[in-house]
């Protein structure tokens with residue numbers, strides 16, 4: 001791998017820098033908690049990027065993206081992060097998970113209607129997969145879709161739906177046939193979140209934020225024209241979405257060791273700077289090395305994507321390593337800070353962000369697949385080890401659910 005920009009990449013980096021210098025909103029004040037930018041600021045920034053051709057860099061130009069290369073996406077991410085521009089957290093699920101799925105499985109009419117406003121941030125998307133009794137075992141979804149007239153009627157409940165309270169549309173996984181084994185009776189639909197019968201209830205988290213929600217679906221009508229792919233093809237579509245999700249989580253959240261290095265420079269152990277302590281240095285070096293490994297793994301996966309290959313099961317590695325790193329690094333920083341971590345005014349400048357990361361990281365370790373499930377994926381699909389025991393695999397869903 002060559003780590004220098006090529007001439008073309010250098011031109012793109014200069015373009016991105018000039019655009020960001022001129023247009024990026026000011027970074028959050030030192031001492032502000034990370035979590036998320038308010039929706040209107042984030043939306044205005046997304047539109048500005050779309051107007052300049054920097055939104056949806058990897059998505060095709062005819063759908064409103066840039067039709068750019070993986071390296072352009074990586075370069076823009078680097079430069080955008082460097083100026084502290086607002087994170088695209090409100091659009092991440094739409095851009096990273098829903099748009100690639102729509103582009104792969106939807107009709108040209110569905111693509112033309114939905115992808116351009118998604119890229120501009122005019123319409124926000126969510127992913128309605130998990131249910132109270134099916135998270136890891138997603139194929140056991142109980143939300144039903146029954147055929148009626150020109151469409152479908154949905155009844156059931158979803159949970160942990162990130163961003164549902166702001167969303168205009170969601171990709172919904174529902175059971176259209178209970179008489180076949182669980183993986184075969186699922187279908188994906190585009191749900192208009194403003195439809196009658198959709199009720200969204202935010203869930204309060206330990207951080208004080210409400211990023212995710214319960215979503216109740218009571219006799220909600222979806223026209224058949226909003227079905228994605230074929231009836232019964234839902235599991236294949238869901239698997240593709242999960243791969244994109246693990247990649248998205250890795251690309252966006254990859255935690256930086258920089259704030260922790262700053263904390264180590266600003267705190268003391270036994271009267272000497274913590275950063276001079278051998279044990280602290282050893283940990284910083286390990287987390288820095290892991291960061292480089294993840295960065296190159298992400299580049300490898302994105303290169304495969306740019307060559308038209310599906311993101312493979314190895315994307316699971318990124319999330320396993322990064323989510324645990326975030327939790328360990330934030331916890332270590334808070335140990336170094338001690339009670340000063342609670343002093344927003346006089347403590348180390350990175351402390352509020354690290355407290356935010358410490359409270360959010362347990363969720364990141366679960367969302368998009370728990371660590372145990374991702375280890376199963378790597379064991380079975382990357383290493384070829386014997387599969388998990390799945391007793392209900394070949395039984396009709398309704399018969400298994402009745403047991």
Ligand SMILES: Cc1cc2nc3c(=O)[nH]c(=O)nc-3n(C[C@H](O)[C@H](O)[C@H](O)COP(=O)(O)OP(=O)(O)OC[C@H]3O[C@@H](n4cnc5c(N)ncnc54)[C@H](O)[C@@H]3O)c2cc1C
Nearest residue numbers: 127128129130135136160161162363366367368369370372
């Ligand atoms: C921050 C966050 C955001 C989320 N956003 C969304 C979203 O936008 N849309 C959405 O649909 N869902 C979302 N989720 C839900 C998420 O996908 C599920 O929480 C996750 O898949 C786990 O499912 P569960 O909560 O039902 O836990 P369970 O599946 O009940 O798992 C409980 C425990 O059992 C373990 N376990 C289960 N099965 C196995 C097995 N076969 N082998 C070994 N261990 C196993 C798990 O690892 C876990 O420790 C989000 C979750 C979080 C935390």
